[in-house]
Amino acid sequence: MSDAVIISSRIRLARNLxxxxxxxxxxxxxxxxxxxxxxxxxxNGDFCGYKFLAVSMEDLSExxxxxxxxxxxxxxEFASPQKGKLLITTEDEKISIMVGEEDHLRIQVILKSxxxxxxxxxxxxxxxxxxxxxxxxxxxxxxxxxxCPTNLxxxxxxxxxxxxxALRESRTVSRIANNLSKLGLIIRGAYGEDSDPxxxxxxISNQVTLGISEKSAIDNLKSITEQLVNSELKTxxxxxxxxxxxDKIGRSYGILITARIISYKEAQKLLSNLRTGxxxxxxxxxxxxxxxxxxxxxxxxxxxxxxxxxLDFSERDKVRAELIREELKFR
Amino acid sequence: MSDAVIISSRIRLARNLxxxxxxxxxxxxxxxxxxxxxxxxxxNGDFCGYKFLAVSMEDLSExxxxxxxxxxxxxxEFASPQKGKLLITTEDEKISIMVGEEDHLRIQVILKSxxxxxxxxxxxxxxxxxxxxxxxxxxxxxxxxxxCPTNLxxxxxxxxxxxxxALRESRTVSRIANNLSKLGLIIRGAYGEDSDPxxxxxxISNQVTLGISEKSAIDNLKSITEQLVNSELKTxxxxxxxxxxxDKIGRSYGILITARIISYKEAQKLLSNLRTGxxxxxxxxxxxxxxxxxxxxxxxxxxxxxxxxxLDFSERDKVRAELIREELKFR
Numbered sequence: 032m033s034d035a036v037i038i039s040s041r042i043r044l045a046r047n048l049x050x051x052x053x054x055x056x057x058x059x060x061x062x063x064x065x066x067x068x069x070x071x072x073x074x075n076g077d078f079c080g081y082k083f084l085a086v087s088m089e090d091l092s093e094x095x096x097x098x099x100x101x102x103x104x105x106x107x108e109f110a111s112p113q114k115g116k117l118l119i120t121t122e123d124e125k126i127s128i129m130v131g132e133e134d135h136l137r138i139q140v141i142l143k144s145x146x147x148x149x150x151x152x153x154x155x156x157x158x159x160x161x162x163x164x165x166x167x168x169x170x171x172x173x174x175x176x177x178x179c180p181t182n183l184x185x186x187x188x189x190x191x192x193x194x195x196x197a198l199r200e201s202r203t204v205s206r207i208a209n210n211l212s213k214l215g216l217i218i219r220g221a222y223g224e225d226s227d228p229x230x231x232x233x234x235i236s237n238q239v240t241l242g243i244s245e246k247s248a249i250d251n252l253k254s255i256t257e258q259l260v261n262s263e264l265k266t267x268x269x270x271x272x273x274x275x276x277x278d279k280i281g282r283s284y285g286i287l288i289t290a291r292i293i294s295y296k297e298a299q300k301l302l303s304n305l306r307t308g309x310x311x312x313x314x315x316x317x318x319x320x321x322x323x324x325x326x327x328x329x330x331x332x333x334x335x336x337x338x339x340x341x342l343d344f345s346e347r348d349k350v351r352a353e354l355i356r357e358e359l360k361f362r
Numbered sequence: 363m364s365d366a367v368i369i370s371s372r373i374r375l376a377r378n379l380x381x382x383x384x385x386x387x388x389x390x391x392x393x394x395x396x397x398x399x400x401x402x403x404x405x406n407g408d409f410c411g412y413k414f415l416a417v418s419m420e421d422l423s424e425x426x427x428x429x430x431x432x433x434x435x436x437x438x439e440f441a442s443p444q445k446g447k448l449l450i451t452t453e454d455e456k457i458s459i460m461v462g463e464e465d466h467l468r469i470q471v472i473l474k475s476x477x478x479x480x481x482x483x484x485x486x487x488x489x490x491x492x493x494x495x496x497x498x499x500x501x502x503x504x505x506x507x508x509x510c511p512t513n514l515x516x517x518x519x520x521x522x523x524x525x526x527x528a529l530r531e532s533r534t535v536s537r538i539a540n541n542l543s544k545l546g547l548i549i550r551g552a553y554g555e556d557s558d559p560x561x562x563x564x565x566i567s568n569q570v571t572l573g574i575s576e577k578s579a580i581d582n583l584k585s586i587t588e589q590l591v592n593s594e595l596k597t598x599x600x601x602x603x604x605x606x607x608x609d610k611i612g613r614s615y616g617i618l619i620t621a622r623i624i625s626y627k628e629a630q631k632l633l634s635n636l637r638t639g640x641x642x643x644x645x646x647x648x649x650x651x652x653x654x655x656x657x658x659x660x661x662x663x664x665x666x667x668x669x670x671x672x673l674d675f676s677e678r679d680k681v682r683a684e685l686i687r688e689e690l691k692f693r
Binding site for chain 2: 274275277278284286287288289292
């Protein structure tokens with residue numbers, strides 16, 4: 032049942048090489064040296080049982096870089112064509128390492144399921160293996176050393192992406208948000224404004240990295256996430272009984288399969304409704320993963336990446352409508 | 363091409379028996395006598411090659427009576443359960459005779475095509491045959507005598523129901539309307555407000571019955587109708603080029619096949635868009651006659667007639683959405 036609510040689980044580890052200054056103090060040469068070191072280590076044959084590909088930010092077009100941000104592969108800050116900014120990923124993009132972001136390495140594992148432990152296990156294994164060769168900066172008292180003190184300690188950010196249309200509608204999310212900070216957790220809209228998060232997508236993650244073990248942080252996150260899932264599902268069940276709600280879901284689907292022009296904002300809203308409708312059994316002709324795929328696909332840079340060229344607003348709105356109709360296989 | 367614009371052609375003849383006073387001066391007995399006379403004449407075996415059925419207004423429920431108004435079979439004034447109000451129709455309802463409306467007989471022929479002459483031919487044949495037995499009041503100078511002087515002469519109202527979404531959108535209809543009166547014709551919204559006619563349906567008909575032959579009146583109407591058809595089709599062609607227009611059509615279809623609640627007004631608007639979309643080739647999975655059938659079916663009393671009981675607003679909106687989904691065969 033959890034895939035009705037959970038989009039993905041993510042672990043991110045911030046790591047720095049002890050033999051180099053933090054990135055903001057590095058020379059261009061040092062930056063490139065570190066990038067080369069990591070690339071040589073990971074991209075010659077298998078590493079840790081995975082095959083990795085490396086790409087320099089400076090070799091990518093703006094569309095490709097922004098598309099990577101949209102796919103949650105890299106941060107906005109990383110998306111500039113600077114020397115020594117290297118992205119290393121597996122082909123399925125489950126594992127990705129930004130080299131030369133705020134820290135020397137940002138190791139990220141994203142799983143499209145509710146499995147934070149599994150994601151951590153993979154990240155931890157990589158971390159251990161990388162440490163053997165790269166020698167990460169570690170202090171017995173402070174833990175892993177990071178450029179920004181808020182990451183000191185575990186250097187870990189664990190997060191879960193959740194689809195919470197019912198809890199948003201019932202204003203439960205904003206009520207919960209205040210209590211979460213006491214548990215060292217934070218919830219926020221994954222895209223767009225916090226008050227009206229695009230596609231009803233939320234990200235919940237740990238705030239504290241110092242004085243808490245990885246396991247405790249993950250356990251906290253997991254337990255709160257489970258509560259949110261249950262609460263969201265219960266609220267949906269109640270909503271589902273109303274014809275007005277079924278009507279909203281039905282029409283959202285109807286518009287998605289027939290529109291010829293659709294904005295990003297409208298598409299996200301309607302896809303969010305469609306996602307709920309599939310989980311509730313109101314719509315049975317579309318698979319959940321198709322909706323999740325579309326939610327990524329319809330982002331502005333991703334659309335331009337698919338078409339291989341710059342598109343203005345109105346062109347994007349047309350292509351977006353086409354892509355949706357195609358994916359939903361309506362004639 | 364004309365069925366892209368023409369919904370139906372209609373002839374109505376007002377006739378009165380010379381041996382009886384006009385309906386507003388009749389006693390109840392005389393009213394019933396005339397009704398019986400016409401019924402005996404027309405409903406015993408074939409009449410004029412047609413099989414006719416008769417029903418008294420007083421034997422019908424309110425839903426059935428209003429449903430007949432919605433099907434353009436009877437007038438609102440006729441839809442009260444008064445003695446001597448008799449409706450005689452063929453089973454397909456192409457031919458109908460109101461006995462005891464404003465005139466003793468109102469003979470009506472409706473054809474779902476652009477064929478006013480054919481409709482007149484049928485009405486004329488019936489008129490001639492009825493006259494043999496009923497002896498209609500006729501004055502050499504004034505023509506057929508009718509209760510209201512505006513019908514004196516031919517007693518004929520010829521009309522065409524047209525779907526003019528593009529001419530309404532481009533505000534051409536209101537411009538044309540003023541010029542038509544000079545030709546003895548009138549155009550008006552078939553349902554709802556004249557300024558925003560429901561479903562973009564218009565009725566154009568002759569105004570003048572005195573001093574003009576049936577043929578001339580029909581020729582005038584026909585020629586103006588043809589001009590309107592051409593003008594509507596040309597305007598549509600231009601509109602069709604815009605993606606915004608295609609988007610509107612597409613979404614209308616999408617909503618119709620998926621809505622769970624829909625008001626009469628919204629349904630008419632969307633069906634009107636769908637009708638145009640079919641004619642323009644944007645929608646190819648729905649037949650034109652299905653849309654025309656639905657446009658009738660979704661009217662409030664027709665819906666209650668189908669369900670066989672009174673329904674409040676919100677129940678009707680649900681049933682309407684169901685009927686539309688069923689007819690459009692979307693899963």
